[in-house]
Amino acid sequence: MTTTTTSELAVQASGVWKVFNEGQPNEVTALQDIDLTVSRGEFISLIGPSGCGKSTLLRVIADLTHATKGAIQVAGMPAAQAREEQRYGMAFQQAALFDWRTVQRNVELPLELQGWAKDKRQARAAELLEMVQLADFATHRPWELSGGMQQRVAIARSLAVDPPLLLMDEPFGALDEMTRERMQNELLRIRQETGKSIIFVTHSIPEAVYLSDRVVVMSARPGRITNIIDVNLGSRNEDTREAESFFESVTAVREALRGRGGGSVSARVGEV
Amino acid sequence: MGERFRAIWPPILIAVLFLAAWQLLVVVQDIKPYLLPSPSLIAGNFFSDLHLMWAAALYTGTTALLGLMFGTLLGILAALLAQRFIVINNLITPLAAGLAAVPIIALTPILNNMFNITSRTPRVLVTMIIVFFPMFVNITRGLIQVQPVQLELMRSMNANPRTVLRILRVPNAIPFFYTGLKIAAPLAVIAALVAEYFGGPQEGLGSRIASAAANTAYGRAWAYVVASILVGLLFYLVVIAVERWTTPWTGHNRST
Ligand SMILES: Nc1ncnc2c1ncn2[C@@H]1O[C@H](COP(=O)(O)OP(=O)(O)OP(=O)(O)O)[C@@H](O)[C@H]1O
Ligand SMILES: [Mg+2]
Numbered sequence: 001m002t003t004t005t006t007s008e009l010a011v012q013a014s015g016v017w018k019v020f021n022e023g024q025p026n027e028v029t030a031l032q033d034i035d036l037t038v039s040r041g042e043f044i045s046l047i048g049p050s051g052c053g054k055s056t057l058l059r060v061i062a063d064l065t066h067a068t069k070g071a072i073q074v075a076g077m078p079a080a081q082a083r084e085e086q087r088y089g090m091a092f093q094q095a096a097l098f099d100w101r102t103v104q105r106n107v108e109l110p111l112e113l114q115g116w117a118k119d120k121r122q123a124r125a126a127e128l129l130e131m132v133q134l135a136d137f138a139t140h141r142p143w144e145l146s147g148g149m150q151q152r153v154a155i156a157r158s159l160a161v162d163p164p165l166l167l168m169d170e171p172f173g174a175l176d177e178m179t180r181e182r183m184q185n186e187l188l189r190i191r192q193e194t195g196k197s198i199i200f201v202t203h204s205i206p207e208a209v210y211l212s213d214r215v216v217v218m219s220a221r222p223g224r225i226t227n228i229i230d231v232n233l234g235s236r237n238e239d240t241r242e243a244e245s246f247f248e249s250v251t252a253v254r255e256a257l258r259g260r261g262g263g264s265v266s267a268r269v270g271e272v
Numbered sequence: 273m274g275e276r277f278r279a280i281w282p283p284i285l286i287a288v289l290f291l292a293a294w295q296l297l298v299v300v301q302d303i304k305p306y307l308l309p310s311p312s313l314i315a316g317n318f319f320s321d322l323h324l325m326w327a328a329a330l331y332t333g334t335t336a337l338l339g340l341m342f343g344t345l346l347g348i349l350a351a352l353l354a355q356r357f358i359v360i361n362n363l364i365t366p367l368a369a370g371l372a373a374v375p376i377i378a379l380t381p382i383l384n385n386m387f388n389i390t391s392r393t394p395r396v397l398v399t400m401i402i403v404f405f406p407m408f409v410n411i412t413r414g415l416i417q418v419q420p421v422q423l424e425l426m427r428s429m430n431a432n433p434r435t436v437l438r439i440l441r442v443p444n445a446i447p448f449f450y451t452g453l454k455i456a457a458p459l460a461v462i463a464a465l466v467a468e469y470f471g472g473p474q475e476g477l478g479s480r481i482a483s484a485a486a487n488t489a490y491g492r493a494w495a496y497v498v499a500s501i502l503v504g505l506l507f508y509l510v511v512i513a514v515e516r517w518t519t520p521w522t523g524h525n526r527s528t
Binding site (some may be wrong): 059062064083084086088089090092094096098099100109110112113141143 | 419421422424425427428429430431435439440443446519520521522
């Protein structure tokens with residue numbers, strides 16, 4: 001870790017605090033002294049009980065809200081600049097598509113805001129819809145699509161400007177189990193094709209383990225990182241979910257969530 | 273097709289039965305026309321006066337349309353200005369209730385004195401003010417009530433407030449605009465008509481109703497009321513047609 005230069009880091013958060021309603025009776029310390037480093041091309045999951053600050057951490061990285069204290073670098077630049085220069089794409093639990101736009105024009109939106117010419121925009125959107133296997137639905141309206149399809153449109157949109165980093169806040173949270181597993185495979189395939197760095201918030205332990213290189217476990221009140229668990233499953237396939245090593249990692253994450261920490265594949269934060 | 277027919281015939285049947293019962297009641301009970309004229313009397317007056325009625329409907333309809341256009345324009349402009357300041361959504365509901373309670377029609381005699389009473393102007397002004405409020409309130413609501421997650425998305429894409437207005441808020445407000453228009457359009461006809469009760473040119477539906485009633489020609493008065501209802505209905509139906517044509521994306525949560 002000491003030899004890596006900043007440009008090889010997708011995200012570097014150091015000493016980040018976020019306090020809501022500071023100095024008021026309803027003060028909440030959503031993030032306490034967060035240190036997190038994400039290497040380029042790495043897949044990181046954030047997991048923890050509801051209200052532990054996962055979304056807040058993602059929003060601070062995305063510069064959707066300002067940290068109370070601490071520094072955040074995204075792609076080697078301050079978070080605000082990274083947002084202005086569109087160095088990340090974002091997907092939320094709600095697909096947040098615009099009903100008055102067709103699927104194709106939803107995907108084009110970030111490019112439109114960047115001032116791309118119409119034909120280039122259309123070509124790029126078509127390419128992305130191909131990638132998420134929705135080429136046949138380009139002219140449909142979002143509400144004509146199933147939840148999983150809408151989420152795929154949202155992912156295509158987040159990839160539109162080809163940002164090196166994807167920030168995803170429970171994007172599969174509202175999907176049924178079968179669709180969810182298909183979407184996970186889809187996401188891993190897209191990751192493989194594009195080499196993106198990904199920070200992924202989830203409530204599902206198997207999902208976190210299946211997708212990630214490292215699982216970041218957080219605890220609530222105040223929100224902080226308690227464990228970071230390395231997952232070494234190699235390349236994923238249908239058998240991965242039933243493999244011994246998969247269950248070991250699931251157990252390790254579960255125990256970390258219960259506050260036991262330790263475990264064979266886990267590393268204490270301080271050692272990272 | 274068959275489904276549409278099945279949806280349409282029950283109200284028609286009810287209307288026919290209702291008219292038949294009404295006619296029967298008036299004839300059997302020998303009810304005097306000043307209390308309640310029979311449907312046949314109203315219909316007779318309607319068709320014998322058709323020519324004048326058309327002119328009156330055109331006059332009042334024009335007043336209503338002008339008032340509707342100006343009031344809507346004013347509502348759009350005011351909403352675009354207000355959305356910068358009414359960030360708190362809770363403000364808009366009491367504001368709407370407060371504005372709805374203002375008896376604007378009572379301004380007519382005053383406007384008649386301020387402007388040339390022999391012109392259409394005071395009537396258009398009253399109609400415009402009445403139209404303004406539902407338009408303003410609904411459009412403002414549409415500009416403000418965007419999903420927080422969509423706002424975050426826009427910020428993540430580095431959109432400035434003007435872009436957010438153009439890309440997100442304005443399209444979001446369009447269904448609300450039509451909700452306002454569906455209230456405002458029939459209201460405009462009522463306002464244009466009632467404004468005629470306070471003097472001025474006598475060629476509109478309101479004037480005709482008032483003079484027929486004053487001359488104890490009750491069948492004729494009711495015939496003009498029917499014509500007024502038809503104008504109001506026409507305004508409403510045109511709005512619905514335009515809405516369907518221009519906002520296909522709201523089709524999925526429309527009830528019919
Ligand atoms: N805008 C805000 N104002 C005040 N407090 C907030 C705000 N946003 C979040 N919080 C608080 O910060 C804490 C962390 O919230 P956050 O949404 O980050 O949790 P989370 O881990 O994403 O939860 P979940 O799993 O339910 O999505 C919570 O206690 C929450 O109440
Ligand atoms: Mg959250």
